[in-house]
Amino acid sequence: MPQAPHDSEAADNSQLIEDFGLRIGRAMGWPPMAGRLVGILMLSPDPMTLSELQQALGASKGSASEMTRLLMTNGTVDRVKLPGVRQAVYEWRADAWVGCLQHQLDQTKQLLELAEAAQERGRYLPPAQQTRLLDMRTYYAFMVEQLQRLLEDYRSQLRHDG
Structure with a gap:
């Protein structure tokens, strides 16, 4: 599926993929392999099968599968079925950064729910x-509000830029 790049382009892509592995992996608390997968899929002109990603x-195969699940959960990668292709393929989402921000918002909402429940259950504590x-509740309420605003602002910016 993906086209083979020229030698110098392949070297540049390889270094860029390693940079993603180190920097995104570290920043997100992911294994470096997940960061490399980000780079591979972001730079790939075509969707890739699990076998292609594994290679x-x-x-x-298990590690490649685990990393694709991690990226799907984090809102940046989609698993799709293409007509006439037996295997599912993985692709970088066109709205990956919206998906990433939405994932952060969803996680923060879950933590706000925990904080609210903990505050209620802890009303008899010292x-x-x-x-x-x-x-804790104040922090997560603030973060949910700010992340919602950021997501709206970012989506609005995309509509104006595109």
Whole structure:
């Protein structure tokens, strides 16, 4: 599926993929392989099968599968079925950064729900612990509000730029 790049282009892509592996992997708390997969799929002109990803990563089928699931969960990669192609393929989402921000918002909402429940259940705790739980709820409520605003602003920017 993907076209073979020229030698210098392949070297540049290889270095870029390694940069993604180190930097995105580290920043997101992911294994470097997930960061490399980001680079591979972002730079690929075509969707790739799991076998192609496995080969590009130099990884086992299980590891490649685990990394694609991680990226799908984080909103950047889609698994699609193409007409006439037996195997499913993976592709970088056209709205990957929206998906990434939406994933962060969803995670933060879950933590806000936890904070609210903890505050309710901890209403009989001593004042110091109640304050900690209130601070937690206040933090996550603030973060949800800000992430929602960021997501709206980002989507709006995309509509104006495109």
